[in-house]
Amino acid sequence: MLYREAGQFKTSYAADSAIVPIRQDRIGLALILAIAFIVVPLAASPYLFSAILIPCLILSLAALGLNILTGYAGQLSLGAAAFMAVGAFASYNFVLRIPGIPVLLAFAGGGLMAAAVGIVFGLPSLRIRGFYLAVATLAAQFFIIWCLTKVGWFTNYNSSGVITAQHIEIAGFTFDTPRTKYLLVLAIVVLMALAAKNMTRGNVGRQWMAVRDMDVAAEVIGIRPMRAKLLAFAVSSFYCGVAGALYAYAYLGTVEPEAYNLDLSLRILFMIIIGGVGTILGAFLGSAFIVILPIALNMLVGFLDNTLHLNVASSVASNLELMVFGGLIIFFLIVEPHGLARLWQITKEKLRLWPFPH
Amino acid sequence: MYSLVALGFVLIYKASGVFNFAQGSLVFFAALTFVGLLEHGFNFWLALPATLVVMIVLGLAIERVVLRPLVNQPQISLFMATIGLSFFLEGLAQILWGANVRGLDLGLQDEPLQSIADATGINVSKFDLVAAAIAAALVVSLALFFSHTRIGRALRAVADDHQAALAVGIPLQQIWAIVWAVAGFVALVTGLLWGARNGVQFALTFVALKALPVLILGGFESVPGAIVGGLIIGASEKLAEVYLGPFVGGGIEGWFPYVLALLFLLVRPEGLFGEKIIRRV
Numbered sequence: 001m002l003y004r005e006a007g008q009f010k011t012s013y014a015a016d017s018a019i020v021p022i023r024q025d026r027i028g029l030a031l032i033l034a035i036a037f038i039v040v041p042l043a044a045s046p047y048l049f050s051a052i053l054i055p056c057l058i059l060s061l062a063a064l065g066l067n068i069l070t071g072y073a074g075q076l077s078l079g080a081a082a083f084m085a086v087g088a089f090a091s092y093n094f095v096l097r098i099p100g101i102p103v104l105l106a107f108a109g110g111g112l113m114a115a116a117v118g119i120v121f122g123l124p125s126l127r128i129r130g131f132y133l134a135v136a137t138l139a140a141q142f143f144i145i146w147c148l149t150k151v152g153w154f155t156n157y158n159s160s161g162v163i164t165a166q167h168i169e170i171a172g173f174t175f176d177t178p179r180t181k182y183l184l185v186l187a188i189v190v191l192m193a194l195a196a197k198n199m200t201r202g203n204v205g206r207q208w209m210a211v212r213d214m215d216v217a218a219e220v221i222g223i224r225p226m227r228a229k230l231l232a233f234a235v236s237s238f239y240c241g242v243a244g245a246l247y248a249y250a251y252l253g254t255v256e257p258e259a260y261n262l263d264l265s266l267r268i269l270f271m272i273i274i275g276g277v278g279t280i281l282g283a284f285l286g287s288a289f290i291v292i293l294p295i296a297l298n299m300l301v302g303f304l305d306n307t308l309h310l311n312v313a314s315s316v317a318s319n320l321e322l323m324v325f326g327g328l329i330i331f332f333l334i335v336e337p338h339g340l341a342r343l344w345q346i347t348k349e350k351l352r353l354w355p356f357p358h
Numbered sequence: 359m360y361s362l363v364a365l366g367f368v369l370i371y372k373a374s375g376v377f378n379f380a381q382g383s384l385v386f387f388a389a390l391t392f393v394g395l396l397e398h399g400f401n402f403w404l405a406l407p408a409t410l411v412v413m414i415v416l417g418l419a420i421e422r423v424v425l426r427p428l429v430n431q432p433q434i435s436l437f438m439a440t441i442g443l444s445f446f447l448e449g450l451a452q453i454l455w456g457a458n459v460r461g462l463d464l465g466l467q468d469e470p471l472q473s474i475a476d477a478t479g480i481n482v483s484k485f486d487l488v489a490a491a492i493a494a495a496l497v498v499s500l501a502l503f504f505s506h507t508r509i510g511r512a513l514r515a516v517a518d519d520h521q522a523a524l525a526v527g528i529p530l531q532q533i534w535a536i537v538w539a540v541a542g543f544v545a546l547v548t549g550l551l552w553g554a555r556n557g558v559q560f561a562l563t564f565v566a567l568k569a570l571p572v573l574i575l576g577g578f579e580s581v582p583g584a585i586v587g588g589l590i591i592g593a594s595e596k597l598a599e600v601y602l603g604p605f606v607g608g609g610i611e612g613w614f615p616y617v618l619a620l621l622f623l624l625v626r627p628e629g630l631f632g633e634k635i636i637r638r639v
Contacts, residue, residue, distance in 0.1 A: 076434060128623050131377050131437070135570045136623060139616030146613050262567075266441060275436045319449040328443030333439045334427040 113213025
């Protein structure tokens with residue numbers, strides 16, 4: 001009843017091709033954005049900002065990037081974290097070496113640098129596919145991290161290979177509290193998600209999907225696979241690069257190349273699988289799930305520990321966390337292989353008829 | 359030595375089309391179980407079959423719990439499932455046996471054999487020889503198993519086409535169970551050898567990652583490919599470390615195999631011995 005599009009007629013092409021065609025969706029989206037921009041900053045505690053909300057948003061951005069590559073263009077990648085590292089270190093160097101550069105421009109520069117690196121490592125995708133390509137992206141993962149660790153120039157010759165992100169200052173306003181950082185990250189993520197949504201609905205996105213579904217067939221109908229694939233690598237790496245820069249500047253503050261290890265890449269991959277491959281919404285749901293799960297498990301173990309006096313050693317707890325994490329991922333894949341985004345779609349279908357299903 | 363890990367991958371890939379990311383964790387689990395049993399007072403010859411039983415049971419359980427519900431899912435889902443599995447196994451192994459680094463003594467010295475060194479000027483340890491011999495024996499027996507037994511042929515049929523194999527009456531689930539059990543066995547052998555060399559520790563799981571370039575060098579479907587690939591990767595990474603390493607600050611062992619494999623793939627996308635992929639629309 002509440003969620004039914006009956007009576008909403010489209011009278012123009014613009015209305016017909018709107019991103020959110022249904023009024024209820026528009027209201028819902030506006031509400032979510034309003035909550036995210038106004039209510040949350042007023043209500044949340046600094047812990048909530050810095051431990052959950054900020055990493056969640058940043059990793060959604062990275063997952064969005066990987067989703068463009070893996071979900072839309074069908075190129076499996078295990079190197080997302082490496083491109084994040086490129087973005088972070090490039091931004092750091094831009095701010096360090098070009099005096100007076102606006103931070104946002106440095107972020108974009110970091111993203112572009114990541115895109116360039118992404119194109120280089122995307123070149124093999126023209127010849128290899130599937131798991132072979134996944135291993136090729138592992139090469140990117142290990143090589144880039146090694147490069148950042150070994151070449152002193154990238155870390156400004158810091159002996160321990162650690163960079164400390166500069167303050168974020170835009171037009172005289174310093175973003176130094178968790179709240180302001182959250183708002184900055186949120187704004188960037190919303191804008192980039194909007195751009196991604198538009199890209200995937202447009203010509204480019206259709207090309208990607210055609211290449212994903214069958215690249216030979218796509219070539220036959222006049223899509224240039226090379227251009228489509230490399231574009232996917234570039235855009236995806238750009239998103240990852242910006243996410244990496246934000247990860248360093250707004251979340252960690254002090255980073256070493258090892259922060260962007262294979263583990264992070266795999267986590268981002270999990271996000272898109274659990275959230276739903278080939279959906280924008282999935283990136284957000286997945287990252288929320290993956291970020292919150294370990295924290296929730298930790299709290300659960302602590303709670304059980306206190307109430308039952310099990311005296312679980314911390315090492316056992318962390319291993320238990322690992323087990324539950326792995327187990328849940330398997331469980332999810334078995335129960336809902338299309339991810340959380342699919343669940344939301346099913347809910348929408350149900351809601352259309354609710355509460356009178358017949 | 360890399361060949362051994364790669365073999366576990368190839369085995370599963372050949373028979374079920376699943377790219378088994380958890381092989382490294384299986385290796386880790388096997389080695390840890392073995393050492394754990396030794397510490398609990400089992401002697402060597404009792405611990406070996408006990409671990410073998412554990413690994414086979416584990417393999418069967420994986421097939422039943424994880425893979426069977428995922429039949430007919432896209433490959434990427436299966437791949438992700440094995441990553442989840444590897445997290446699970448790593449956690450389980452460390453809860454059961456603790457996370458300490460342990461030594462594992464197989465009673466073989468890892469020192470250069472004097473007789474060979476005198477004769478040829480090359481340092482080869484008894485350990486290396488035994489490891490090579492075990493790897494060779496394993497490979498030969500697996501090759502025979504694949505080509506000359508009923509089960510082996512059924513395995514290859516399943517690998518080619520699940521549905522066709524089912525249609526001619528091959529019990530798919532039994533075959534998969536066997537494959538996973540054998541993979542568990544290979545993991546055990548690998549775990550023992552690597553564990554004896556480097557100590558049984560968490561880093562064993564990374565060995566599996568090193569097996570990936572071995573795999574793509576050799577081709578996913580090929581057992582001889584896994585061996586040749588293992589040799590190439592093992593030798594080249596050490597050579598690169600020794601000869602190129604000093605120029606760029608060392609530590610290139612970590613990524614060199616991947617880049618090598620990557621360059622190789624540009625020339626031959628299906629690996630050395632992989633099956634030529636013919637794509638039709």
